Amino acid sequence: MVGLDMTTSARTQVGIVGAGPAGLLLSHLLALRGIDSIVVENRSRAYCEARQRAGLLEAGSTELLRQVGLGARMDAESLEHGGIYLQFAGERHHLDFRDLTGGRWVTIWAQTEIVKDLIRARLAAGAQIEFEVSDTEVTDLSSETPVLRYTDAAGTRHEVTCDAIAGCDGFHGICRESMPPGLLRVAEREYPYAWLGILAIVPPSTDELIYSRHDDGFALHTMRTTQVSRLYLQVPADDEIEGWSDDRIWAELRRRLEVPGWELKTGPITEKAVSPMRSYVATPMQYGRLFLAGDAAHIVPPTGAKGLNLAIADVTVLATALVSLLRDHDPSGAAGYSDACLRRVWRATHFSWWMTTMLHIDPHQDRFGAELQLSQLRYVIASRAAATTLAENYTGYYPLRW
Numbered sequence: 001m002v003g004l005d006m007t008t009s010a011r012t013q014v015g016i017v018g019a020g021p022a023g024l025l026l027s028h029l030l031a032l033r034g035i036d037s038i039v040v041e042n043r044s045r046a047y048c049e050a051r052q053r054a055g056l057l058e059a060g061s062t063e064l065l066r067q068v069g070l071g072a073r074m075d076a077e078s079l080e081h082g083g084i085y086l087q088f089a090g091e092r093h094h095l096d097f098r099d100l101t102g103g104r105w106v107t108i109w110a111q112t113e114i115v116k117d118l119i120r121a122r123l124a125a126g127a128q129i130e131f132e133v134s135d136t137e138v139t140d141l142s143s144e145t146p147v148l149r150y151t152d153a154a155g156t157r158h159e160v161t162c163d164a165i166a167g168c169d170g171f172h173g174i175c176r177e178s179m180p181p182g183l184l185r186v187a188e189r190e191y192p193y194a195w196l197g198i199l200a201i202v203p204p205s206t207d208e209l210i211y212s213r214h215d216d217g218f219a220l221h222t223m224r225t226t227q228v229s230r231l232y233l234q235v236p237a238d239d240e241i242e243g244w245s246d247d248r249i250w251a252e253l254r255r256r257l258e259v260p261g262w263e264l265k266t267g268p269i270t271e272k273a274v275s276p277m278r279s280y281v282a283t284p285m286q287y288g289r290l291f292l293a294g295d296a297a298h299i300v301p302p303t304g305a306k307g308l309n310l311a312i313a314d315v316t317v318l319a320t321a322l323v324s325l326l327r328d329h330d331p332s333g334a335a336g337y338s339d340a341c342l343r344r345v346w347r348a349t350h351f352s353w354w355m356t357t358m359l360h361i362d363p364h365q366d367r368f369g370a371e372l373q374l375s376q377l378r379y380v381i382a383s384r385a386a387a388t389t390l391a392e393n394y395t396g397y398y399p400l401r402w
């Protein structure tokens with residue numbers, strides 16, 4: 001319907017802002033329980049499918065994706081890992097998660113692949129995903145019919161009346177800021193370093209991930225497939241990628257990762273970028289009929305790979321709450337959404353902060369700080385209790401229910 005002001009009006013049950021993993025998975029879960037949604041995204045489909053980000057799933061995230069029909073390609077192509085290596089003081093030690101946690105594991109499966117599968121599944125089911133929108137707005141949030149407005153790629157303005165709106169628009173989105181001023185309480189930390197991440201066409205030099213604390217800074221060897229490696233280096237917080245030639249990156253990775261008898265294989269670098277590191281939690285994650293999920297509400301530093309797993313967990317809780325609210329007229333899940341998510345968010349926030357500060361070199365670090373880090377690392381590899389703490393947090397502490 002076209003109104004006098006040339007705005008097209010529409011009606012849906014849930015308006016979802018953002019086609020990252022949170023928004024797309026929410027739309028998929030809602031559809032499985034018969035709830036309609038629209039997803040609006042300001043980037044192109046190609047951009048969303050190519051954006052290099054996370055790559056490691058907790059056991060519960062993998063199980064959920066499988067349970068909701070998104071497991072076929074993941075099961076065929078992903079890599080299952082039963083532990084990690086922790087390296088410090090020139091020695092590499094293995095932590096066996098299966099042994100420590102009674103059989104739990106993690107899965108290497110890139111965020112890009114999850115996003116591709118989700119977009120394909122949603123479009124095949126006839127879902128509406130609007131890419132390349134602009135001027136997204138969410139209003140009337142305290143009413144039972146909140147409104148989502150956007151301008152589509154062709155320039156037409158749309159107004160969608162919803163029963164609920166999900167802000168899945170990442171850390172720099174508009175939904176969090178659309179809440180009334182003064183409502184949100186923010187807890188945050190900035191870290192005095194950043195990560196330089198590369199993707200390289202070379203088989204991984206390791207069977208499981210290597211987390212290395214080195215006096216020159218942290219390094220991580222992870223992977224995407226049996227043919228593609230992903231590696232990260234701690235760099236100064238304000239460092240620019242232009243200063244990092246491929247040769248310099250490989251030399252630094254070699255210095256920080258190599259131990260006697262082990263060599264880092266190198267290959268062509270296809271992607272490199274510097275990302276800042278921050279912890280941030282905004283509370284509450286809900287105002288009226290607006291619900292925030294994933295990076296829109298909280299971010300963690302990447303060490304320990306919790307960001308994507310938290311986004312998956314948030315929308316699993318949110319989908320259940322919205323189904324109760326909209327199908328069964330039971331508002332209790334929606335009212336408890338924020339508290340239900342924040343327990344897990346804070347556990348992951350603590351774990352990510354702990355892994356980060358245990359493994360990175362603070363530029364202002366003194367001898368005392370360095371010795372505490374080394375003592376903690378020695379304790380983690382020597383004490384079964386300490387190793388289990390790391391293993392149960394890494395593989396996912398709180399179960400996901402769907």
Ligand code: FAD
Pocket residue numbers: 017018019020021022023040041042043048052053054055056111133136168169170171172173174275293294295296302304305306307308309311
């Ligand atoms: P996002 O993936 O950010 O998706 C939000 C979407 O909303 C985006 O597509 C965005 O374009 C869209 N959007 C924003 N504003 C609007 C608007 N106004 N209108 C419409 N759409 C909008 N986590 C790990 O676990 N391991 C990692 O190695 C790792 N690396 C990372 C590297 C980088 C550079 C970044 C930024 C994050 C990384 N993360 C990592 C975190 C992880 O990728 C995120 O936690 C995850 O993407 C969160 O998913 P999301 O759907 O909540 O948000």
Ligand code: DHB
Pocket residue numbers: 053054055056209222223230302303304305
């Ligand atoms: C990856 C990223 C992480 O931050 C991490 O701790 C483990 C794996 C990854 O990109 O594969």
